[in-house]
Amino acid sequence: MTTNDELARRGASVLPRGNSRATLYEIDALNSRGDTLRARLVAAGLEVTGQGSRLRVFPEDPDKAWWALYRRACSCPSTA
Numbered sequence: 001m002t003t004n005d006e007l008a009r010r011g012a013s014v015l016p017r018g019n020s021r022a023t024l025y026e027i028d029a030l031n032s033r034g035d036t037l038r039a040r041l042v043a044a045g046l047e048v049t050g051q052g053s054r055l056r057v058f059p060e061d062p063d064k065a066w067w068a069l070y071r072r073a074c075s076c077p078s079t080a
Contacts, residue, residue, distance in 0.1 A: 031052035038055050041048045047058040059065035
């Protein structure tokens with residue numbers, strides 16, 4: 001397995017994460033999860049924007065959606 005230090009010596013980018021660093025493989029995996037989630041939300045009929053691990057959902061009724069997530073103990077900050 002390639003360590004973060006070895007990746008850095010080869011010129012690969014690594015991002016700080018606490019006392020460790022995320023490898024490019026970990027970043028790609030996280031971005032892939034975001035892409036998959038976004039596709040599933042679009043398939044469920046929601047309007048979604050974003051790229052990689054970042055996404056923004058535009059529900060028809062933001063208040064109703066927020067409370068539904070809250071009741072399920074999901075953290076969903078409002079950006080409006």
